[in-house]
Amino acid sequence: MKIFVSSDMEGTAGVVDWSQCRPGQPEYTYYRTLLQEEVNAAIEGAMAGGASEFLVNDSHSTMSNLRPDALAGRARYLAGRHKPMYMMQGLDASFDGVFFVSYHGSMSGPRATLSHTYNPLAIAEVRLGGVLAGESGINALVALGYGVPVLLVTGDATTAAEAEPFCPGAVPAVVKSSVSRFAADSLHPHEAREVIRDAARRAVESLPDAALPRIELPATLTVRMRNPDLAEMATWVGGVEQDPADPVAVTITDSDPIRLYRTFVTVVLLTRGIAE
Numbered sequence: 001m002k003i004f005v006s007s008d009m010e011g012t013a014g015v016v017d018w019s020q021c022r023p024g025q026p027e028y029t030y031y032r033t034l035l036q037e038e039v040n041a042a043i044e045g046a047m048a049g050g051a052s053e054f055l056v057n058d059s060h061s062t063m064s065n066l067r068p069d070a071l072a073g074r075a076r077y078l079a080g081r082h083k084p085m086y087m088m089q090g091l092d093a094s095f096d097g098v099f100f101v102s103y104h105g106s107m108s109g110p111r112a113t114l115s116h117t118y119n120p121l122a123i124a125e126v127r128l129g130g131v132l133a134g135e136s137g138i139n140a141l142v143a144l145g146y147g148v149p150v151l152l153v154t155g156d157a158t159t160a161a162e163a164e165p166f167c168p169g170a171v172p173a174v175v176k177s178s179v180s181r182f183a184a185d186s187l188h189p190h191e192a193r194e195v196i197r198d199a200a201r202r203a204v205e206s207l208p209d210a211a212l213p214r215i216e217l218p219a220t221l222t223v224r225m226r227n228p229d230l231a232e233m234a235t236w237v238g239g240v241e242q243d244p245a246d247p248v249a250v251t252i253t254d255s256d257p258i259r260l261y262r263t264f265v266t267v268v269l270l271t272r273g274i275a276e
Contacts, residue, residue: 005056006057006139007102008060008104010116010155015034021114043056045203049204055095064080084262100136112159128220133162133166141261149213153167154172173196175187219257222250224248226248252267
């Protein structure tokens with residue numbers, strides 16, 4: 001059994017500030033070890049449930065946060081920036097399931113620690129089929145395209161709730177409760193790993209009954225940018241249209257979920273330069 005792991009960082013128990021998850025900051029070295037152990041807990045739990053092969057796509061910041069030699073399960077490690085498929089690089093139809101580890105809530109949803117949707121400087125909100133979507137819902141487009149179910153989502157309670165409409169049956173591993181965007185009540189790291197380990201095992205054991213992402217095709221992403229200039233720039237990408245009723249909103253519609261995702265990622269990368 002083969003599992004694809006997309007790992008972020010903001011959803012890690014104990015992480016509450018950007019300084020803790022940005023390379024080069026004094027506290028980053030410590031908090032990356034907490035992320036590493038949560039990724040390993042997910043792999044270990046999956047192994048206990050019968051999984052035997054893993055690919056970890058490091059999807060946070062510079063995308064080189066983990067130590068390859070310390071990964072459990074002799075997992076392959078996909079690291080580095082400028083990936084065409086971004087947080088979902090490496091997934092294909094040969095995988096049996098997808099894990100979203102240390103994910104976080106969306107920019108405009110209920111309170112969630114370090115909430116954002118791909119780029120907080122450019123994107124204010126994303127809806128998929130009219131439903132508020134965080135990175136888990138957007139990334140589920142790729143899982144749907146390859147016919148692979150999302151089995152596990154780890155992070156805070158908001159993250160789990162936002163994933164549920166798009167990833168039916170995915171097992172949530174809630175390791176912290178968000179108090180605000182910069183505060184959370186986290187489980188002790190050892191307990192957080194136990195929660196993730198158990199959830200991952202149950203997720204893999206439920207694979208025979210797992211459902212594909214619940215996204216009706218053709219699907220529409222409605223992306224609200226932080227200002228009209230960013231929205232206008234987004235329309236430079238083919239297939240992106242400005243909403244005539246909302247100067248900061250653009251829409252992307254496609255019957256191919258992978259192509260829809262890639263168009264969205266192109267918008268993210270294009271608008272990142274001007275937003276920064």
